[in-house]
Amino acid sequence: xxxxxxxxxxxxxxxxxxxLEGALEPRERARFExxxxxxxxxxxxxxxxxxxxxxxxxxxxxxxxxxxxxxxLETFRFWQRN
Amino acid sequence: xSFSSVSPRGRFVTLPPVTEVDGVSDFLSQAPGVDxxxxxAGLQRGDEAAFAALVDRYAGPMLRVASTYVRDRAVAxxxxxxxxxxxxxxxxxxxxxxxxxTWLFRILTNRAKTRxxxxxxxxxxxxxxxxxxxxxxxxxxxxxxxxxxHPERPGWWALPPSPWxxxxxxxxxxxxxxxxxxxxxxSALPERQxxxxxxxxxxxxxxxxxxxxxxxxxxxxxLLLHRARSKVRSRLERLLTQGISA
Numbered sequence: 604x605x606x607x608x609x610x611x612x613x614x615x616x617x618x619x620x621x622x623l624e625g626a627l628e629p630r631e632r633a634r635f636e637x638x639x640x641x642x643x644x645x646x647x648x649x650x651x652x653x654x655x656x657x658x659x660x661x662x663x664x665x666x667x668x669x670x671x672x673x674x675x676l677e678t679f680r681f682w683q684r685n
Numbered sequence: 686x687s688f689s690s691v692s693p694r695g696r697f698v699t700l701p702p703v704t705e706v707d708g709v710s711d712f713l714s715q716a717p718g719v720d721x722x723x724x725x726a727g728l729q730r731g732d733e734a735a736f737a738a739l740v741d742r743y744a745g746p747m748l749r750v751a752s753t754y755v756r757d758r759a760v761a762x763x764x765x766x767x768x769x770x771x772x773x774x775x776x777x778x779x780x781x782x783x784x785x786x787t788w789l790f791r792i793l794t795n796r797a798k799t800r801x802x803x804x805x806x807x808x809x810x811x812x813x814x815x816x817x818x819x820x821x822x823x824x825x826x827x828x829x830x831x832x833x834x835h836p837e838r839p840g841w842w843a844l845p846p847s848p849w850x851x852x853x854x855x856x857x858x859x860x861x862x863x864x865x866x867x868x869x870x871x872s873a874l875p876e877r878q879x880x881x882x883x884x885x886x887x888x889x890x891x892x893x894x895x896x897x898x899x900x901x902x903x904x905x906x907x908l909l910l911h912r913a914r915s916k917v918r919s920r921l922e923r924l925l926t927q928g929i930s931a
Binding site for chain 1: 733736740745762765766769773823824827830840845846848849867868889892904910917918922
């Protein structure tokens with residue numbers, strides 16, 4: 604992604620994680636922001652990307668079953684006796 | 686064995702209950718080292734309360750990460766159990782060069798990979814050897830953009846995405862269907878992408894923790910994360926677009 608001139612949408616969608624992680628060079632970042640300021644499609648895309656990250660973080664808070672926890676503590680006691 | 690000298694001394698640590706009260710879990714996740722040293726010392730001395738506290742802190746995240754490798758819930762629980770046994774075996778020699786958390790999840794991902802390899806012998810699609818050109822796949826289908834020969838807007842959106850919040854009821858976006866779709870999309874990812882997104886986005890680890898645990902460069906980690914997120918987004922887009930046309 605070292606092209607000059609205006610960034611295309613196709614290029615921009617490949618830079619989103621780098622952008623969000625603050626890993627773009629200042630010039631690259633400027634091109635990114637310049638593009639997104641005027642492109643509704645890319646604004647929507649960036650927003651979807653952010654929502655995806657948020658929703659992935661909200662995956663069910665599954666936890667260990669009480670039985671599995673109990674088994675583990677028993678394993679621990681057994682481990683200590685031997 | 687390492688814990689033979691245990692005596693019936695009092696409980697070594699008492700953790701405050703982790704509640705959902707403002708900022709408490711944030712505080713714990715941002716400062717995992719706060720009492721990790723104490724817990725580690727307790728564990729090395731064979732203190733059961735320290736062991737239980739560590740299990741309560743990490744078993745949930747461990748189970749969720751294991752679940753991204755193996756489909757079967759019971760197998761994922763076994764992976765978690767095996768990991769803790771690995772921890773008990775190795776704790777005496779643990780020198781703290783990495784954080785306890787990093788060490789734990791390294792054991793976990795190794796165990797989970799082994800189990801997943803066994804499981805996948807009968808699961809055709811994940812058995813595909815690291816799909817060809819994995820790192821070249823585009824974030825968005827090329828046919829969503831105008832081709833290079835387009836007179837005015839080559840490389841710009843031909844079929845732009847539409848904002849989700851306008852067209853999708855909140856419950857659809859954050860509901861059970863979306864969670865299932867995300868979980869499916871993650872479990873269908875190539876292994877390295879799956880590892881990175883599970884730790885970064887599901888568990889909320891920092892990029893340096895993930896790089897350390899999975900032994901990745903920062904740039905490679907970002908690339909894998911980007912591929913993974915792009916596919917999850919695209920899966921959600923399919924789900925949400927279906928919703929609109931239905």
